[in-house]
Amino acid sequence: MIDVQNLSKSYSGFRAVQNLNFKVDRGEIVGFLGPNGAGKSTTMKILSGYLPPTDGQVKVAGFDVVSESLEVRRRIGYMPENVPLYNDMRVNEFLRFRAKLKQVPGSRIKERLEAVKQLCALQDVDRKIIGTLSKGYRQRVALADALVHDPDLLILDEPTIGLDPHQIRAVRELIKDLGKKHTILLSTHILSEVEMTCNRVLIINRGRIEASDTPANLTKLVRGGGSLRVEVKADAKDAAAKLSAVADVEDVEVLLEKDWLQLRVFAKPGIDVRDGVYAVIKREGWDLRELARERATLEEAFVELTQD
């Protein structure tokens, strides 16, 4: 659905995106994850035909975004960052205008409008002037606009930014639902978001793609994917040394050294070292009050991949 080859983009000399390569297949929900300024919005503006690439080739649904821009634009629903909308229009009026602009046949406009209003829960405000709506509703109007011509591909730039937790949850549910029918590329700098909604993550940093995998695989990448959290009564140095000696343990990190000692034990990928660790504790006679497995989070993967 999306095929990006060697994409670079410079803003008057400043390289915002460098040599990007990635593909998105039909039916995928792909999360574009990266810190602010990483180049997410820039890439999305190029994909939607708003900005020209400086270098490289970008195809959407088999059409080139520069030479066949009109064909590309017919097939995507794009929701820009910060949802710019005409503040003087009413919701109904705006959606009708956008539907006509996107060449929805006259006979289907009514039905499409009802459908997107239902989907985005806009029925209560459809006669209101957009300028008077709250941020959450504006976001939904923009989403309804992106959906109104039933596009194959949805490009959503930070769809949950500026929303309260309830609204974020609602939008995420909606995106998951939409993913059953549409291909979606969404950007975010919030990790839990991709973890919850996407089946693939592209991590982008400083204009380059650092990783591309499922959220689960990415977390596995990080220090083998798991660790043990141990809380014992023991001397920190002694405990760290003895636990490090256990077979297949890669590293021991002291988290807190007080009355009780908190440790994190990292094992080699895919190996369970709980038995070995417990054996040491028993042998040494340390008091034990916690021994728990911890899954690495995507957050750690992200920090690891995007740090210098």
Place this chain on the structure above:
Amino acid sequence: MAFWTLYRREAGSYFVSPIAYVVFFATALGVGAYFNFIFNYFNDYGIRQLTVLQASVNTFFFWLTLMVQIPVLTMRSFSEEFKLGTIEMLLTAPVREWEVVLAKFFGAFSFFITLWIPLFFNLLLLTAFSNPHVPLLWRPTLNTALLIVLVGAFYISIGIFTSVLTKNQIIAAILSFALIFLSFSMSFVSYLKVTAQTQNLLSYFSAIEQMDTYSKGIFDSRPVVFYLSGTVFLLLLTQRFLEARRLKS
């Protein structure tokens, strides 16, 4: 076609905009008051050499009204889209740049025509209710209307062009006022002491002289060519500027 959808939105946006209403009432009031003043003045002093319409449109007041109202009408057209970021949404829909430019132009143009209806309405009132009866002179009236429409189209294209250059409406307005004034000030050159030849050439561009001719009921094709080609040229330029964003690297 996207043009009609865009045009309806553009024209519609004028009719819900408070600024547009202010411009409308200011124009209607100014033109009406001036019209009334001239009519009474002509009556009191028995002036017969000029028509009221001639006296209304061959004044600096008339030109100033045009030169101020048009930048105010057109300044938002692209600048506001840039400022709000709605241009991104607009141009990622399957529309062509020329459709957007034409829609903005004709949207402003339609409202501009609405602005000048009161002047001709005054003439109709005059014909209908005057005693002794003042006839409506069709030729001068239609010619005058034609020139207002032509000059308006040209000035609007200047306004649309300057608003594609900046996201600041005020800068767009000042810039278009400056350019419109520059184009208008060619009229003044004929007052300078220049050779008859130069004067002849410059009078071709002189809005004041054109209006003098037209309001007498004399048709001249040169202003038609000048203003129409100027309008087309500026609109093409606007389209190029808008397209550059998508095509240049």
